[in-house]
Amino acid sequence: MTPIRRQGAATDAVAALAGRAEALARAVEAGGDLLDAAAARHAADVARRVGERTALVGGHVVVALAGSTGAGKSSIFNALVGEDVAEVGVRRPMTSVPRAAVWGDDGAGPLLDWLGVARRHRVAGGDPGLAGLVLVDLPDFDSREAANRAEAERLLELVDLFVWVTDHQKYADAVIHDQFVATHKAYGRNTLVVLNHADELPDAQVATVVADLTRLLEADGLADPRVIATSARTGRGLDELRGAVRDVIADHQASLRRLQVDVAEAARALRDGLGTAQGTVSREARDALVTALSRAAGAPAALDAVERSYRRDALGRTGVVFTRWRRSLTADPLSRLRLDRLPGARSAADTAGAHVAVERTSLPAASPAARAEAQMATSRLAQSASAGLPPRWTDAVDAAAHPPDADLRDALDRALGGAVERHRSPAWWHLAGALQWVFAAMVVVGVLWYLALGLAGWLQFALPDVPRYGPVPYPFILIVAGIVFALVVSFACRVVAGAAARRRRAAVSRRVRDAVGQVADRDVIAPVEAVLARHRAVAGDLARAAGDA
Ligand SMILES: Nc1nc2c(ncn2[C@@H]2O[C@H](COP(=O)(O)OP(=O)(O)O)[C@@H](O)[C@H]2O)c(=O)[nH]1
Ligand SMILES: [Mg+2]
Known part of the structure; x- marks a missing residue:
């Protein structure tokens, strides 16, 4: 594929995504107070976000390291960056504010502003396959500080690729599965799972835990989950993780795919409360x-x-x-x-x-x-x-x-x-x-x-x-x-x-x-038909946003 053709395909994909986002915004507008208020607010946010994210040029891919305290997010972050940028906590959690590292040429400033990440580090040189990578070390999502948790959740709304980081002690925690993995299961293709601290277990047990974790992820609804066993201490599995991230960057579609899922999910949530009109006035x-x-x-x-x-x-x-x-x-x-x-x-x-x-x-x-x-x-x-x-x-x-x-x-x-x-x-x-x-x-x-x-x-x-x-x-x-x-x-x-x-x-x-x-036609039936037409318009636009029409 030549770069030009790829660019053409990308603009087509952006246009298709923009069309869906517009349909979603139209549905929210037309549905007004007849839609579920929370779902409508979320849908409007999503539609706006699509415009904002696609307007940001540069082809960056935002990858978030997310997980519970002590899993080793910051350690993996440092290992991938190749420098000790993020503080690593020995006893207590250290990361309360997200931190980002940007690979390759600069120009990610507007994107980082949009993400609201103030602490930035530029990785010069490094793996050319990672050019365009924006790696974000999130605050722990099991943090006792509500503000940290909220910040992690806010960023999870914006990033392109989720890397759920866990370890052999916490991998079965309900919090991870119910509140994070399951709620993000629609983004399966934009998800990686890392089982860190692999050096603390014998190899045979690592394989057992990976299998068990894979089963749990499937139960969460993730199709074909990819689990990578790593150790930030010994460097095990980091090449595989780097390779997986490189593949996502090379694919060029991660951010569009994430937004597409956002739009489809928002549309689906609204459709759940919409019902189906059986007909008109008989x-x-x-x-x-x-x-x-x-x-x-x-x-x-x-x-x-x-x-x-x-x-x-x-x-x-x-x-x-x-x-x-x-x-x-x-x-x-x-x-x-x-x-x-x-x-x-x-x-x-x-x-x-x-x-x-x-x-x-x-x-x-x-x-x-x-x-x-x-x-x-x-x-x-x-x-x-x-x-x-x-x-x-x-x-x-x-x-x-x-x-x-x-x-x-x-x-x-x-x-x-x-x-x-x-x-x-x-x-x-x-x-x-x-x-x-x-x-x-x-x-x-x-x-x-x-x-x-x-x-x-x-x-x-x-x-x-x-x-x-x-x-x-x-x-x-x-x-x-x-x-x-x-x-x-x-x-x-x-x-x-x-x-x-x-x-x-x-x-x-x-x-x-x-x-x-x-x-009767003018004062009763026409107003009734108008509401039904409004319903049809909303349903049609939501189907378009979800990609079903
Ligand atoms: N043995 C071992 N310790 C690790 C590993 N990764 C991180 N740690 C340690 O676990 C603690 C928490 O790590 P940190 O990166 O701060 O975890 P975070 O809270 O997820 O950011 C630190 O003491 C790290 O040195 C690992 O793979 N193996
Ligand atoms: Mg940390």
Whole structure:
């Protein structure tokens, strides 16, 4: 591989890592307070760290010697450096502040600043295979000083390669395994384990302890752990350790791999608390909601009024002329509810858009039962839409599904007012109405005729015979026929009007349903879908950050 191609591959890898870190940052941003707060904070730190670390040029590899007191971290540090730089503790721990040694050309200053390591040593000359190595001697992580432990943990977040240093006395300590090795098991490829103080045991026992330690590391979750037995006193195993570090440096990917794992782990932690959205708002849930909202908005009362008003007008226009006055004694049901907008007139909802002073209808307030039913349909819709999501998200979906009560009531009232309008008068009303006037006129003419005959007789006029059909006089025929025809037409129209009123009710009911459906879509379903879309966006970005998409 030529250096140029390698460089190209490296920039590709950096770009891929940056893309994942961006996806992680986006997920944290989009998820906001719906994510686990601690995991989100950590993820944001990781995303920031990726930017910071990849911006540091120089291709250095940061290797940390970590372990418990007396394991020999500082001694190994000195042995690798080739000078006694770090204090070695005989009885008590000596290292409370991290110390770094840098191999090769300088230029690691910004990196060491970023690591926050102030004590620095430059290794001039030395093994050219180690050029670029930044070796850090960490404070003991079992230190009784909480500050030392915290400092070790802080640096463990930043370094590229972990070298866990232990010895035959402490290698099985739970602290090492549970708190450090196991929690860093995802970085298996960036991990070495050193069993120091090997000179204190016979060779056969060293092999046994290495095997035992390897087993424990596997139990911690490390795949294929590499254990190197060393002695800082005799120099045993140090060449092997140096070789292992050299390999990591030559690989050029250690820092990217560490960050990649950081990003993937942070994404995985967030995904653990994210659940999986099962779907969106179902057709049935929407239908149930629209039905319940229509009822709560007073649609049944409005539709009753539509039907009754139609029938009332039909009978008024087509009924017997002499009995029409009775109808004027009762109010029109649509007017009473202020739903009597004329067809074609712009409705309140059309002009309102938002909150222009809008005429309210006079529909009665929803009954407690209708209101409870609407609440239940809303909650059910939220529940089914948020199935599979953890509580924080289901709460958010539920909140999105419940707009302020008064706003929803207003919107529904406007929707109803816009959907209901007064019927037009169909042609058959006019025809039947005209006929009724003709029949009324026949009756009036017949009656007047008799009155004229009576008056003429009283005044002793000699009159010609009244025309007759057989024995029946014409005025009598006029009166009877007028009444009979009027009753027949009135009855027929009553039958037709009943059916037409039901059809009218059905037509208006569809319009009401559409209008209420629009309110449900805008004020309930769209906000719910928005939360689900937010969940999808977060899940997608986390999958990308974890490298699964
Ligand atoms: N016998 C033996 N003693 C060692 C070895 N490595 C370190 N020591 C001693 O163990 C003590 C603690 O070593 P130190 O490097 O300070 O350990 P640290 O606390 O991990 O930094 C010192 O007295 C060292 O001389 C080793 O491989 N063999
Ligand atoms: Mg030390």
